[in-house]
Amino acid sequence: MVAELQELLGPKGLITEPAEMEPFVVDWRGRKRGTALAVVLPATTEEVSAAVRLATAAGVPVFPQGGNTGLCYGTVPGSGGPGNTPGLVIALNRMNRIREIDRTANLMTVDAGVILANAHEEAAAVGRQVPMYLGSEGSAQIGGLISTNAGGTGVVRYGPMRDLVAGVEVVLADGRVLSDLAGLKKNNTGYDLKHCFVGAEGTLGVITGAVLRMFPELRSEANAWVSVKDPADALTLLSRLQDDCDPYIQAFELLSASQVDIAFRHVPGLRMPFETTPAWNLMIELGSPDGDLDLHARFETFLAAAYEDGLVEDGFLAQSKAQAEEIWRVRHSLSESNKKEGVGVVLDISIRNSRAAEFIHTADRGAADAFPEAEIVVVSHLGDGNVHYILMFPHDYWQGLGSEEARDAKADEVMVAFHDVAAALGGSFSAEHGIGRKLTGELQRLCDPLRYEMMTRMKAAFDPDNLMNPGVLFGN
């Protein structure tokens, strides 16, 4: 099969040297490793189709890969152990064409391998935005962002990736291409299959193209870094802001002092507008495409009133675009800084807003009792009820656990403890990171069994031989 692939794809399209395959078989944080027969780098949808057809006809699994920026090992191929056939990694790096920009219809059609930052640039060039904003936007690819239904800081206004996708092109398990790139706003002709693939983590097919929704770029903006006493006050402030300025809220992010300190410790060139790090930090963006609005004045009035009422302890309202960028540079440096700080066991809790403070409070007590070695770090897309509760273990402590098995066991212990807290409050253990290979056990443990059964039926309908990203979601 590898010889056939070589013939089909040419020298640029296939990697079989172990050293060259290395970046494609390990996750970006270097925590999980798989194995592969070869890495396929197709240039077109037709090449993906042909490669998938060859592989699955031979019973060889296919592991789709975008920018490899995930946190749940969803792009790491199988280990090649017993019952775990080595397969093909299909990395879409070379499929990076912007296919069409339709400014009137506010649609951008792209190859799945287009990097998010490039999509941002292309949209900005026509006065539009593709409003998906996250730390990895310089590497994350559109196909991966769709497959994981990515979140980020724009969700509070625009929704997750699901809401930004107007159509997908997918190579199915048998190599056939299911294409829906018409980009219609409405189409009630039966089941909307694109929603099957969004968030499916490559288990139903390989996304090769997509139509993305564009939105008007912002012409009025106001950005602030605000300090509050605790998460409960942060939520009260959010409610007040929603009552007063709901259509303008573009981002509403909560960071613990520990999180801010880590960023400043490891990422050079960051700037803090306060003398000392506040206990709880809110980074808030208001924005509108309406250039006539004075959101700066509006925000100033709002914050002054909140300060008067004791809800805000201190605040810094950016006076320039540069100052605004400085605020958001801190927010977007967190993945990088956290990786340097230690080994973070990152929880990705989703919970109704009204219960987010209670979650943090309950989790804090549990963490202090059970995991005293870890520092507690909180970064939350609070506007979405999404709390990244992180137990940050020192590198030394983590290595001192001895074996990979011991480390995995510790990580599992942390996850189970806090996932249970979330579940007891009606929340979910994966808001935006997905399941990957990391949380398959938790999915089985916490998912409604009927829902789990229906998911396996859907999987079987699309991929009866379980050759599309096996091991992801379902764990086998």
Add this chain to the structure above:
Amino acid sequence: MVAELQELLGPKGLITEPAEMEPFVVDWRGRKRGTALAVVLPATTEEVSAAVRLATAAGVPVFPQGGNTGLCYGTVPGSGGPGNTPGLVIALNRMNRIREIDRTANLMTVDAGVILANAHEEAAAVGRQVPMYLGSEGSAQIGGLISTNAGGTGVVRYGPMRDLVAGVEVVLADGRVLSDLAGLKKNNTGYDLKHCFVGAEGTLGVITGAVLRMFPELRSEANAWVSVKDPADALTLLSRLQDDCDPYIQAFELLSASQVDIAFRHVPGLRMPFETTPAWNLMIELGSPDGDLDLHARFETFLAAAYEDGLVEDGFLAQSKAQAEEIWRVRHSLSESNKKEGVGVVLDISIRNSRAAEFIHTADRGAADAFPEAEIVVVSHLGDGNVHYILMFPHDYWQGLGSEEARDAKADEVMVAFHDVAAALGGSFSAEHGIGRKLTGELQRLCDPLRYEMMTRMKAAFDPDNLMNPGVLFGN
């Protein structure tokens, strides 16, 4: 089985008298009739579950019904002919409880039988809106609106029903209840099954409950009835409005003169702000939850400039809430007036905005050539690229066709002709009305065969014995 159902549901819960069943086995326009063993009127999800279990265990099909306001006979049960077992209509009329209103999370949890107008009232009572607006809102039920992924005049701002649903509770074919009413903004724990049921027209299960998203109510508004020369100018005006006022566009509706005249002919008490009916009419609403905006002044300036440029021929900007309501009363009277005027063969075309004028132009020529007996009526959610192109046949002409077969053949002839025009322009033949029993042939004819195949696989995964609304979508 009927005896068991009687025992189970009590006298209020079951209808078996043919005369009493009548309103449940005929569509509201009286065009299609089915037959049923009984009509089940369950009071709870548990009763739906028990009834479905009894029916499907006995091989008896189930026909879910909401407000019976559809245009494609999706709620009409099977005819009971050969290969067409009579079944149970399950009408959710008695399941009309608002289960919870969570103002902080902006969520309303309801029984599926809640009537849309009631949901509107409940949301308004807490300063919120459930932004789904259509002519049948006084009878349409939430479950039906979800099952058909309903559209209406609010889609341009808030999206179709799919975008307003945060969770569903569904009775599956075997009677088990799949419930996801947590109402989380984010939840990436595998496939998002709710999207399977949205727009599935009852073919995958019976929706019994839902969580709806609420939005802030509007505190600034401006409404206008504007006349333009032709659809192309209407689209140019839309583009200008999007550049200038995108976040405020709440509705953008286009009506032909013929459509306006029909409304005034049949519905008493309507008021027209012009001396004579304009050739093409736009009804536009701007709105924002921001009460500080003066959208009236803003709209006045915009329209004055468009008038100067010759883009707008005449315009009436509502000076009061009462005047605004008068404009929208005309828009919402169309289903009623069209039913009285004649027999309308209603096309429900979806097309990229940029091609809507071309579609109307091409269709007009085709209609004049092939169907001279019909008057052409256009009502379009132009902001969504959704054109209801209607061929209005006089009642006399239609009856004169003789048999029901001849009438069906004529309707099919019309549909095929104009669906082909839409398809040639990259459009869809069903934007918001769905497929029902009416368009199953067109779905087979026009749907990508691979997509059709994957839909049948999905159907089989959820309903292997084809007992959930058989005959709808797939035609058998």
